Amino acid sequence: GQNIDQPTEMTATEGAIVQINCTYQTSGFNGLFWYQQHAGEAPTFLSYNVLDGLEEKGRFSSFLSRSKGYSYLLLKELQMKDSASYLCAVADSNYQLIWGAGTKLIIKP
C-alpha cells in the first residue's frame, strides 16, 4: 500500500529552527511537495523536490533522499505566523498526490 508518515505535532520557540520529517512508501515517485495549511484555510504550496538534495527558499528549506524514502522541511527564524499544519505529499506513478496527515506546528513566544 501507499503510506506517508509525519509526526502529529511539534512545538518550537519563536526565533528557533525546526525540522519536520516525512517518510514515504508509494507506487512510483514523481516528486514530493510540502504545503502549509492554517486552520480553516486552503493548503498553500511551499516546496517541491524531485532530485536528491536540499532546496532552499528563504527561511524554508526542503531535503529529499529518494533511496531512503525520506524528506524534511526545515524552518528557520521561526515566527508566530508559522504556527500551522505542514503537509507532505508525494506524486505517485500516475502523478496523483498521496498526502500525509500533516504535522501541527505550535510556536511559543
Place this chain on the structure above:
Amino acid sequence: DAGVTQSPTHLIKTRGQQVTLRCSPKSGHDTVSWYQQALGQGPQFIFQYYEEEERQRGNFPDRFSGHQFPNYSSELNVNALLLGDSALYLCASSLAGDSPNQPQHFGDGTRLSIL
C-alpha cells in the same frame, strides 16, 4: 487574477440527502481535482477532471460523482450522505500542460456537516 473559488463555504445536511459543491478554477487553469479532508487528516484524492471528463479517480464509492463544464468550472455531487462524509471538501486547479513540479492551487474549501 482570481484564485480558486468554492461555494458554499459551509453546508449542513442530514443523512440520506444529496449535496452539490461547486468550484471555479484559477484563471488560466483547465484541470480540477477534488479532495476530502477529515478533521486532523491530510486531503484524500477523490477525482480529477480535464476536458469535461473524469481523468483519474481515488478510492471513493460511486456515491461521489462530478462534472466539469466547458468553462472549466466543476461540481462535486455526493448522494445518500453518511455521517462519515462530514469533512472539508477542497478543490484544486492546475494547468494540464504544466510540468509536474507546478503545484496545484487550492480553494478555501466547503465545510460539509452531516447530522
